[in-house]
Amino acid sequence: MAIPGGPYEFETQQIGRSATEAEEPKMKWNHDLYIDGREVESSSAERITVLNPADEEIIGTVPDATAEDARRAIEAARRAFDTGPWPQTTPVERGRAIKRMANILTERHPELHDLIVAETGATVGGNSIGTVDFIQCAGAVDAVHWYGDNLHSALDWVEMGLPVGGLSGMGGTAVVREPAGVVCAITPFNFPFQINLFKTIPAIAAGCTVVLKPHPWTPLDAYEIARAATDAGIPPGVVNVVSGGAEVGNLLTASPLVDLVTFTGSTVTGRSIMANAAATIKRVKLELGGKSARVVLGDVSEDYAASVGFTDVLAHCGQACVVQSRLLLPAHLRDAYVAGVNAAYAAVKIGDPRDESTTLGPLIRAEQRDRVERMVQSGVDEGASVLVGGRRPDHMKYGYYYEPTVLMNARNDMRVAQEEIFGPVLTVIEYSGEDDEAVHLANDTIFGLAGGVVSANTTRAFNVARKIRSGYMAVQTEVNGSVAQQPPGEDQGPGWGRAPSSIGTWGAFGGFKQSGFGREWGKHGLAEFTELKTLTWS
Structure with missing residues (x-):
């Protein structure tokens, strides 16, 4: 449509x-740059396909923008912040505008859905993890509704101290939250619409202005966000979009006119962004890579452990920083696990992401598939063995497809256990089943983004989860039957049986160690885009 x-x-x-x-x-979508509330031509004739x-x-x-284009976008955002009305509006007023924007995005859901599927290759089926509507589209728009409805009360925008008497009369103190300023947001290719929203919406909700640079592979949906902001009555210059590569990113992160950089992507790029930002001491918020471990504790039954973790790497073809792509498995469960994975693998359908029966779609580009192939080969070269998958599917003539792959006999010092693969690959590391060894292995990485613990005892699982140095941990208690046998809704926690929604409105998402710093989602993500100011009066 x-x-x-x-x-x-x-x-x-x-x-x-x-x-x-x-x-x-x-369908084909063509865009120019989005600056000052409208699409404008780039200073370059080069285009990104x-x-x-x-x-x-x-x-x-979209345009392959130049440094001059980036400067124009920054200047528009700076002007809108320094002289425009947006930063001076109240949280109630900003909330109303964001609610209008949420309603517009909801109305455009069918078209956005089709765009996201075409741009990312995300699957639409309700029986696959990471579906378009749960994470990529409708669930993300639900978060925009949340900010519109709750912005006025999400934070203490003004904290008044008690008045006190002094020699010159009454006086007091107030602590107020003010917008951080001009925000540069740089986003990845895996969940572009969701992450673009999760950076843009809290920033403008706080009163900031934004220059958004989407990934060159997935730039199209960013323009729909900017257009929805304009259609909602948000002033020109508050949301700007510049598509391009490293030249644009370097200028945005180093510019003295930018006050805060928020970035989601690789740890390597995160280091470069910190270096660029250092000269002007601007604030940096980084959500970087992960090599998350799912820990199966020694008390888990064979039936329940049979395919733990396999469905994780089906989620958007494993292209997610939070995917628990490292499985720590008690050695006594090996045989049951091998049998369970073989059975689960037989049920996987690789194909067109628009087909609701598809469980695994494509990787984003040939370059990414090539990297996955190299990483799997490195695991084999270091002594791991391929249980299932490990190749391109023979029946797929076009598209960047790769079979879901499970590597057995892996060690925690292998590349496949230490580096982010960003593909449908699960690395299985066997251990004794003792909790202390599990914690040591889980923490033996430079990353600390996410992870999980599976146990037959909730208290034991929580105690292990607290010892793992990651910003997000999922605790899973064994129930009757294996994970693969659970019907939809059985493993969602509170609200069993209801379709999950409003991802990004609760919790505090972010990492430890070299997975970055700063938090996203809900009130914690909103607070990141504010500055605290103390006012005294007498």
């Missing part, structure tokens, strides 16, 4: 196939 009012057209241009092979004309990772067809183009 077409996005109302959006710059789109029908195209039949394709990559790697003839016109007779096409089933139907494909955006591909659908499922079939390798062109779905759109």
Whole structure:
């Protein structure tokens, strides 16, 4: 479907196939830069071509922006912050505007859904983890509704101290929250719409202005966010979008006109951003890589442990920083686990992400698939063995597909156990089943983003989870039957049987160690975009 009012057209241009092979004309989205409340031309004629990772067809183009383009966007955001009305509006007023924006995004859900599937290759089926609507689209928009509804009360915007008497009369103190300023937001390719919203919305909710630089592989949905902000009456310059590569990112993160940088991506890039920001002592918020461990404790039964962790790497083809891609398995459960994974693997359907029966879609690009292949080979070279998967599916002629892969006989010092693969690969490390060894192995990494603990005893699981140095931990208590046998809703915690929604409105998401610092989601994510000021009066 077409996005109302959006710059789109029908195209039949394709990559790697003839016109007779096409089933139907494909949608194509074309954008210019979004600066000061409207699309404007880039100073360069170069364009970035955006591909659908499922079939390798062109779905759109955006400018390959220059440093001059980035400066224009920064200046627009600076102007909107320094002289515009937005930072001086009240939380109630900003909340109303964000609620209007949420309603617009909700109305455009069908079109956004189609765009996100085409841009990311995310699966739509309700029986697969990481579906478009739960995480990528509708669930993310639910968070925008939350900010619109709760902004006025989410934080203590003004904290008044008690008045006190003095020699010159009465006096007192107030602590107020003010917007941090101009925000540069740089986002990754895996969950672009969700992460673009989770950075842009809390920032503007706090009264900041934003320059958003989406990943060059997935830039299209960022423009729909900016357009929705304008349509909601949010002033020009508050939300700006600049598409481009490293040149644009370097200028944004080093500019003295930018007050805060928020970045989600690799730890390597995070280090570079910190170095760029250091010269102007700007605030930096980083959500970086992970090599999260799911710990199966020694009291878990064979039936329950049979396929723990396998479905994790099916979530968006393993392209998620929180995927628990390292499984710590008690050695006595090995045989049961091998049998369980073989059974689960047989039920996997790889294919078109638009098909509701598909459980595994494509990786984002050929480069990413090549990296996954190299990493799996490195594991084999170091002594691991491939239990299932480990290759490209034979039946997929087009698209960047790779079979879900489980590596057995791995050690915690292997590359596949220490480096983020960002693909559908699970590394299984056997251990004694003793809690102290599990904690040691889980913490033996530079990362500390997420993880999980599975046990037959909730108290034992929580005690282990508290000892693991990660910003997010999931505790799972054994119930009757294996994980793979649980129907939808059985493993969701409070609200069993209800479709999960409003991801990003609760908790505090972020990492320890080299997984970054700062927090996202809900009131904690909102607070990151504010500064505390103390006012005294007499």
